Structures are given as structure tokens and as C-alpha cells.
Amino acid sequence: MTDRPIVGITKPEHGDNLAYAAIALAVRLAGGTPETLTTGMSWREAPIDALVIGGGSDVFPPHYDQEAIEDAHYDRGRDEMEMYWARTARNTDLPTLAICRGAQVMNVAGGGTLHQELEGVFEDVDYPSTLPGHILYRKEIDTTDGSLIRDILGKATVRVNSIHKQAIAKIGKNLVITAQEANGVVQAIEDPSKTFYLGVQFHPEFMTYRAKFRRIFARLVEAAYEARTTSAQPQS
Incomplete structure (x- = not known):
């Protein structure tokens, strides 16, 4: 067995390769070994140490x-795989990081709901939808005192991307x-009852040039x- 923890990373069967590569790189830099999880494999049997x-x-x-x-485009097979892993990880206290859609899956797997559109629900949601905007735009978020995300990022307020x-x-x-x-x-x-069960709506894998986002991984x-x-x- 490798000394480096194996980190399963979910992705669609086809596409999203840039995001996957960025996550895999962040995992490697953090000392883990990335392992792809897609619907085209025996994903329930994957031997992973984190997700x-x-x-x-x-x-x-x-x-x-x-x-x-x-x-709209939906990936029903991926939904099944990720709902399974979100619930399994929570039940077994498998360290888990959920990103963007992943955070939404984490919430839905726990019985929560989503806003399908931001407009009409929140104010000031004219976020960029272009590639340059996704790369360059930043917005402020406030973290909760005593939370895991505050402990990791080290600040009450941080600026994150919007995708x-x-x-x-x-x-x-x-x-x-x-x-x-x-x-x-x-x-x-x-x-909070788990060792590491965190969902973030932003994409830390695209901001690993900043130490605080590398710390998440x-x-x-x-x-x-x-x-x-x-x-x-050994057990006594």
C-alpha cells in the first residue's frame, strides 16, 4: 500500500477534464494520490482514503x-454515483471535500434542496458567465467563527471565484x-460531527496559487x- 492516501475524485465519464486535472494536481501537491471515479467503472468498490x-x-x-x-443537461448516472458516495462518506466518516456541484450533491444527499436559478431569489447576482470572468472575477464571502472552513482559510472574510x-x-x-x-x-x-465533511460552492482548485486554498486540499x-x-x- 502506498504511503500517500488515495483520494477518489468524481467526474463525468466525458468532459470536465480541466477541472479534474486541477483537482488532481492540488491533491498531488498536498501529498495524496488522485484516483478517478466515473460511472464507467466499478465505482462502489473503489478503495479510497478520502473523497x-x-x-x-x-x-x-x-x-x-x-x-x-x-x-437542460443532466447526468443521472453521475447523480447516482455521487449521492452514493456522499452518503457513504458521511456514514463512515470518510474525509470528503465537495466542490460547486459537489457541494450541492452533498446537500441534496442530506435531504436539502437547491435554488435552480439565482435571479429572483438573491440580490446582486450578476456574476460573469464568460471564461475571462470565471478566471478573474472575485467576490467576498464571510466564514463562520469556529468552523472548519474558517480554521483552514484563517480569515473571517476571503475573496473567491464564481463559476x-x-x-x-x-x-x-x-x-x-x-x-x-x-x-x-x-x-x-x-x-461538524465528522472529521472532515466540507462542501464549498467556489472552486479552490483554480486558486491554488494562494496558500489558503492549497490548505483545503x-x-x-x-x-x-x-x-x-x-x-x-492494533486493537487492544
């Missing part, structure tokens, strides 16, 4: 009792909101290593 639920297409709305948008058009609505069971924008858009959720890998080391200890 990253990646970004991508919208979650199928009937999962949270809403109507699907006509002509989403949906948001968390009703929070899932035993999850708590630990970062928001001034307009109320949820930017981080956690289960470092803490995930650290939690995975500690969990594996503890489980390997």
Missing part, C-alpha cells in the same frame, strides 16, 4: 422534489452553513492519512 466530489452539470431536480428544466448559477436552498439534515456572501448565497456547508489529505493510520493501529 472529492467535483463540479459539473446540474443535479437532477426530482432528487430534491422540483421539476426538471426543459432542455456557478445555482445555490443551496434548504440545508440538509445535520449540515450547517459556514460561509455565505453578503446577499445570502451559501458558499460553504459542513457536518492539504487538510483533506492530512485527515485521510490520520484516519488510515488510526485504523491500522
Whole structure:
């Protein structure tokens, strides 16, 4: 067995390769070994020490009792895989980081709901939708004192990117909101009873040139290593 914790990273069967590559690089820099999880493999049997639920297409709305948008793209197979892993990870205390769509999956898997559109629900949501905007635009979020995300980022207020058009609505069971924008858009959720069960609406994998965002992946890998080391200890 490698000394480097194996971190499963979910992605669609085709596409989203840039985001996956950025996450995989962040995991490697943090001391982990990335392992791809897609619907085209035996994903339930993957031997992983930690989990990253990646970004991508919208979650199928009937999962949270809403109507699907006509002509929208959904990946039902990926929904099944990620819902399974989100629930399994929570039940087994597998260290988990969920990013953008992943945070929404984490919330829905816990019985929460989503806002399918930001406009009409929140103010000041004219976020950029172009590639340059996604790369360069930053907005402020406020983190909760005593939360995991505050501990990792080290600041009450940080600036993050914006590559989403949906948001968390009703929070899932035993999850708590630990970062928001001034307009109320949820930017981080956690289960405080778990070792590391964190969802972020922003994309830290695209901001790893900043140490505080690299720490998100470092803490995930650290939690995975500690969990594996503890489980390997002989029982008295």
C-alpha cells in the first residue's frame, strides 16, 4: 500500500477534464494520490482514503422534489454515483471535500434542496458567465467563527471565484452553513460531527496559487492519512 492516501475524485465519464486535472494536481501537491471515479467503472468498490466530489452539470431536480428544466443537461448516472458516495462518506466518516456541484450533491444527499436559478431569489447576482470572468472575477464571502472552513482559510472574510448559477436552498439534515456572501448565497456547508465533511460552492482548485486554498486540499489529505493510520493501529 502506498504511503500517500488515495483520494477518489468524481467526474463525468466525458468532459470536465480541466477541472479534474486541477483537482488532481492540488491533491498531488498536498501529498495524496488522485484516483478517478466515473460511472464507467466499478465505482462502489473503489478503495479510497478520502473523497472529492467535483463540479459539473446540474443535479437532477426530482432528487430534491422540483421539476426538471426543459432542455437542460443532466447526468443521472453521475447523480447516482455521487449521492452514493456522499452518503457513504458521511456514514463512515470518510474525509470528503465537495466542490460547486459537489457541494450541492452533498446537500441534496442530506435531504436539502437547491435554488435552480439565482435571479429572483438573491440580490446582486450578476456574476460573469464568460471564461475571462470565471478566471478573474472575485467576490467576498464571510466564514463562520469556529468552523472548519474558517480554521483552514484563517480569515473571517476571503475573496473567491464564481463559476456557478445555482445555490443551496434548504440545508440538509445535520449540515450547517459556514460561509455565505453578503446577499445570502451559501458558499460553504459542513457536518461538524465528522472529521472532515466540507462542501464549498467556489472552486479552490483554480486558486491554488494562494496558500489558503492549497490548505483545503492539504487538510483533506492530512485527515485521510490520520484516519488510515488510526485504523491500522492494533486493537487492544
